[in-house]
Amino acid sequence: MRPRLDIDVQGVAAAAAQIPSPNHDARPPGTPISLVVVHGISLPPGQFGGDGIERLFTNRLDPAAHPYYMAIAPLKVSAHFVIRRDGALIQFVRCADRAWHAGASAWNGRLRCNDFSVGIELEGTDEIAYTGAQYTMLARLAKALRRRYPIGDIVGHSDIAPGRKTDPGHAFDWARLRRLAAPRRAEPGTLSAP
Numbered sequence: 136m137r138p139r140l141d142i143d144v145q146g147v148a149a150a151a152a153q154i155p156s157p158n159h160d161a162r163p164p165g166t167p168i169s170l171v172v173v174h175g176i177s178l179p180p181g182q183f184g185g186d187g188i189e190r191l192f193t194n195r196l197d198p199a200a201h202p203y204y205m206a207i208a209p210l211k212v213s214a215h216f217v218i219r220r221d222g223a224l225i226q227f228v229r230c231a232d233r234a235w236h237a238g239a240s241a242w243n244g245r246l247r248c249n250d251f252s253v254g255i256e257l258e259g260t261d262e263i264a265y266t267g268a269q270y271t272m273l274a275r276l277a278k279a280l281r282r283r284y285p286i287g288d289i290v291g292h293s294d295i296a297p298g299r300k301t302d303p304g305h306a307f308d309w310a311r312l313r314r315l316a317a318p319r320r321a322e323p324g325t326l327s328a329p
Contacts, residue, residue: 140275142283146230148276151216156192156227158213158235163250168230168284170252171277172237173312174214174292175259175302179203183220183258192217192227211235214254216276222268224276230284240295242288248295253280261304270308274315281318289316 140150147153162168178187179201190196191207198208214236217225228234236254237247245251255276259265280286291307292300 137275140224140279142230142279144231146215146232146283148216148224148226148279151224151226153226154189154193156213156234157194158192158211159228159232160235162231162233166251168251168253168280169287170242170248171280171286171289172240172248172252172254172292172295173273173289173303173307174236174254174256175261175265175304175307176217176256177258177260181260181263188217188256188258189225214256216253217256217258218269218272218276219258220266220269222266222272224272230280237292237295239299242290242295252295253284253286257303257307259303259306261301262306264306265303265308270311270315273312277312277316278318 140148142148176188177183178185178191180203187196192213194211196204196208198205213227213234215226215228215230215234217227230253233249234254235249237249237252240248242248255273257265257269277289292302
């Protein structure tokens with residue numbers, strides 16, 4: 136049996152590989168973390184396993200390395216976590232800090248989702264099925280986040296930025312995540328997803 140994945144008081148998952156991103160700042164004082172936003176990303180688009188995501192989130196993406204990179208290399212973006220195709224977990228920003236993952240966004244009438252959310256990127260695309268290892272790690276991470284924070288909802292980037300974003304896309308199986316991340320009767324909180 137795998138050891139339980141936990142988030143410490145600073146919002147660090149010791150089980151994750153730590154690759155600090157400079158693309159974060161302080162959350163507004165007194166703002167509880169109540170939302171998880173699931174994203175999908177692959178760099179170059181549709182290709183998996185390279186270092187493009189890491190380079191993007193650490194401002195080291197070479198615009199000459201791929202034609203797609205020219206437009207995105209200047210962006211200052213990040214996420215709290217990335218889950219690779221094999222289920223490997225990487226943390227770029229402590230949960231206590233505000234990662235720059237959501238952009239212009241709103242959920243349940245609240246603007247600026249970065250203020251009150253944790254962003255999790257899944258290595259993938261809207262059209263290619265995510266892996267079982269990714270769902271397993273995402274469910275473990277969702278449970279850990281719910282134990283640490285008053286998480287009310289887990290949503291997709293497309294839910295908080297409709298018309299602007301489509302990820303994690305049609306290939307993402309929300310029912311599978313709900314099943315895997317369902318709280319045990321003794322665990323507080325609920326999981327809602329689109």
